[in-house]
Amino acid sequence: MSLIKTENLSYVYSQGSPFQVTALDNISITIEKGEFIGIIGHTGSGKSTLVQHLNGILKPTSGKVFFEGTDIFKDRQTTKNVRFKVGLCFQYPEYQLFENTVYDDIAFGPKNMGLSKDEIDEYVLEAASFVGIKKELLKKSPFELSGGEKRRAAIAGVIAMKPEVLILDEPTAGLDPKGRKRIERMIADYRQATESTVIIVSHSMEDIARTVGKVLVMNHGKAEMFAGVDEVFSKIERLPEIGLDVPSITRIMLRLRSLGYDVRTDIYTVEQAKDELLFLLKERGVL
Amino acid sequence: MIKDITIGQYFPGNSVIHRLDPRLKIVLIFAYIVAIFFCKNFQSIGLMLLLLFVTVLLSRISLKLIGKSLKPILIIILITSLLQIIYNKNGEVLLEYWKIKITTGGVYTAVFTTIRIAALVLASSMLTYTTSPTMLTDAIERLFSPLKIFNINVHSIAMMMTIALRFIPTLIEEVDKIMSAQKSRGADFESGNLAKRGKALIPIFIPLFINSFRRAYELAFAMECRCYRGGEGRTRLRQMKMALRDYLAFLITTASIAGIFVLNHFFAAVI
Numbered sequence: 001m002s003l004i005k006t007e008n009l010s011y012v013y014s015q016g017s018p019f020q021v022t023a024l025d026n027i028s029i030t031i032e033k034g035e036f037i038g039i040i041g042h043t044g045s046g047k048s049t050l051v052q053h054l055n056g057i058l059k060p061t062s063g064k065v066f067f068e069g070t071d072i073f074k075d076r077q078t079t080k081n082v083r084f085k086v087g088l089c090f091q092y093p094e095y096q097l098f099e100n101t102v103y104d105d106i107a108f109g110p111k112n113m114g115l116s117k118d119e120i121d122e123y124v125l126e127a128a129s130f131v132g133i134k135k136e137l138l139k140k141s142p143f144e145l146s147g148g149e150k151r152r153a154a155i156a157g158v159i160a161m162k163p164e165v166l167i168l169d170e171p172t173a174g175l176d177p178k179g180r181k182r183i184e185r186m187i188a189d190y191r192q193a194t195e196s197t198v199i200i201v202s203h204s205m206e207d208i209a210r211t212v213g214k215v216l217v218m219n220h221g222k223a224e225m226f227a228g229v230d231e232v233f234s235k236i237e238r239l240p241e242i243g244l245d246v247p248s249i250t251r252i253m254l255r256l257r258s259l260g261y262d263v264r265t266d267i268y269t270v271e272q273a274k275d276e277l278l279f280l281l282k283e284r285g286v287l
Numbered sequence: 288m289i290k291d292i293t294i295g296q297y298f299p300g301n302s303v304i305h306r307l308d309p310r311l312k313i314v315l316i317f318a319y320i321v322a323i324f325f326c327k328n329f330q331s332i333g334l335m336l337l338l339l340f341v342t343v344l345l346s347r348i349s350l351k352l353i354g355k356s357l358k359p360i361l362i363i364i365l366i367t368s369l370l371q372i373i374y375n376k377n378g379e380v381l382l383e384y385w386k387i388k389i390t391t392g393g394v395y396t397a398v399f400t401t402i403r404i405a406a407l408v409l410a411s412s413m414l415t416y417t418t419s420p421t422m423l424t425d426a427i428e429r430l431f432s433p434l435k436i437f438n439i440n441v442h443s444i445a446m447m448m449t450i451a452l453r454f455i456p457t458l459i460e461e462v463d464k465i466m467s468a469q470k471s472r473g474a475d476f477e478s479g480n481l482a483k484r485g486k487a488l489i490p491i492f493i494p495l496f497i498n499s500f501r502r503a504y505e506l507a508f509a510m511e512c513r514c515y516r517g518g519e520g521r522t523r524l525r526q527m528k529m530a531l532r533d534y535l536a537f538l539i540t541t542a543s544i545a546g547i548f549v550l551n552h553f554f555a556a557v558i
Contacts, residue, residue: 057467080473088471096468098493108490112473143497157472 001069003197004031004054004086004165009063011049023049025221026063031165031199036191038208039201041218042243047201048091050218051167054199055086084113087163091170093154097142102133102153105142109161127160128153130190132182148179152186159190165197166190172207184211205239206247209268217242233266249273298416304346305417308533309426315540316414322544323403327556331547332402338543339406339413346417356412357405364404368397395557420452429527442518450506458499465494 011024023046031037041047052058053065056072056079065072072082087109090096099105106127110120128138131152137145142153155171168187172180188211191198202208208215215232217225219242225232236254239246246254253265253273263280267273281287299305304312319335326332343353377392415423428445435441466476469490476487 052467055471057470076477080475083471083473090464090468090471093468095498096465096490096494098490108469108474109472112475161472 002030002066003033003035003068005029005066005069006053007064007066009050009053009060009065011046011053011058012061015061023221024053024060027221027223028063029216029223029226031197033164033197034195035197036211036213037197037199037216038212038214039199039216039218040203040205040208040244041224043203045218045242046221047203047218048169049221051088051169051199051201054165054167055088056080056082057088084109084161085163086165086167087158087161088167089155089158089169089171091173093157094142094147094150097150097154097157100141101139102128102142102145103138105153106138106156106160109157113161123160123162124156127156130159130193131156131186148175148182151175151179152183155183155186162194163196165199167199167201169201170203171200172202180207187211203244205244205268209233209247217244219243229268230266233268236265296415297419298348298352299419300347300417302345302347302417303532304342304413306532307417307536308527308529309418309422310429310527311529311533311537312414312418313423313426313430315536316410318544319410319540320407322547323406325547325551326399327551327558328554329557330554331550332399334543334546334550335406336402338540339410342413343409346413348413348416352416353409353412357408360404360408364401367400367404371397371400392558399558421449424449424452425523425525425527440518442521446518454502457502458495461498462491462495465491 006027006029009024009027010022013019013021013023025046027050039047039050049058053060054067056065059073067082067085070078072079097105099108103124106124107120110123115123124138128135133149133153133156137149137153142150145153151171155168159166171187172183175183184207187198187200190196200208200212209229212229214228215225216223217232217239224238224242225235233250236246236250247268249270249272250265250268253263253267253276256263257265261280263276267276278287319338323332323335326335343350372389372393373387375393375396376388376390378390378395380388380390381394382389418426424445427448428441431439431441431445466474470476474487474490476484479487
């Protein structure tokens with residue numbers, strides 16, 4: 001049985017008014033347990049709208065969403081429970097911090113789950129250590145933290161619910177390269193330690209290609225492609241058409257090919273490019 | 288939910304009504320609302336309704352939307368009409384049942400009140416439907432500029448109004464976002480007693496206030512960076528100038544208002 005499944009999912013904003021917009025158009029996807037998925041698409045392609053359906057924040061205009069085979073909108077209790085199993089971390093989550101201390105803010109989710117005090121303590125400390133928030137920071141007010149720390153504290157607030165699926169909407173947006181790297185590494189570590197399903201939303205192919213296993217490409221509310229990273233990159237020419245950037249290293253390979261060198265173009269990491277170029281040089285007898 | 292409220296909203300367009308000088312629009316609509324209360328018979332109030340109907344048609348705003356804007360006042364209209372019918376004892380008796388006496392005077396007043404309230408709401412919504420918030424505050428600033436002699440800083444007040452209006456949709460969007468984020472962490476805004484629900488609002492309002500202060504600072508800095516220093520000696524990109532259509536609108540409205548008094552004179556008053 002698949003973990004998450006959407007069936008002909010459609011969503012229309014402000015239906016019936018002059019401002020009506022179709023944000024999602026007939027999306028049917030299946031996500032298996034343990035997968036690491038990246039959702040990419042241009043601004044306004046429906047990425048954020050889609051993930052808000054997966055934990056029942058938005059109710060589809062038509063179509064269904066299943067979690068472990070049950071319709072998540074079956075009744076209110078089901079919807080509420082799904083929110084603890086599918087942890088969704090919104091874009092710029094640091095603007096949603098509100099408690100007196102970082103500890104209390106991270107504990108907000110576990111508290112709502114109705115756990116005991118000891119369990120809450122255990123969940124919070126574990127989440128804080130995942131995101132690298134030191135113990136002394138937990139006693140501080142969340143508004144005293146630096147930008148990157150706030151972001152990590154906010155992510156910890158979602159991880160602390162121990163969700164089976166973790167969805168992060170643009171987790172690195174607005175951070176410097178160091179902060180970005182730190183969060184990327186943190187997500188990878190988290191996935192390895194918990195073996196949970198992780199979904200990352202991004203508008204940058206470059207950020208996503210290195211880490212995830214499968215990519216969902218969104219375009220104008222439609223699921224354009226949903227396949228392994230290699231397969232998506234084999235159709236690389238399609239990306240600029242739907243407003244997505246091709247990673248710089250891939251652009252170099254495409255350029256080399258257009259100059260007449262016989263190189264592979266389904267390459268998206270510097271590692272792969274190095275191997276390919278060394279191979280090419282050897283073949284030509286340069287090395 | 289919150290997004291469905293249409294009163295005070297602006298619907299961009301390019302109709303004649305949209306392009307009228309906003310200062311004139313405010314004055315004319317004010318005069319119109321006062322004039323409605325001078326109508327004494329069906330002929331004169333009919334003339335006012337015709338004027339409003341023509342304005343609505345010219346503005347090209349869908350009639351469905353207009354109908355929607357009247358929905359919230361339906362209850363007020365129903366209650367006032369009912370009270371008029373029951374308590375007004377003037378004119379001929381139409382129906383008598385136990386202690387309730389319905390008279391022609393009561394029915395007429397009820398009809399007139401209904402028309403007046405509806406026309407009042409519709410006319411003022413037409414102003415906001417067809418005038419962008421910035422135009423509106425600009426016009427208010429101009430209209431109230433004589434108050435400067437009383438040392439009232441009209442410009443600052445108008446600027447504050449513009450900013451407040453500008454940020455209403457932003458704040459609504461933000462509340463929506465924060466609510467979704469806290470719901471994702473299992474917050475429950477829909478069940479429990481009043482105290483519990485009130486407490487559930489804390490996770491929404493604290494971030495909202497903090498973000499608003501942050502935004503206010505950022506906006507103030509951005510305005511200073513662009514050399515904003517109050518209204519003194521400030522010129523405008525859009526100079527308001529009366530055009531032919533404005534004079535025509537003025538003429539038609541004043542003629543209609545004059546028409547009320549003529550009709551009141553020649554036809555019997557029913558109210």
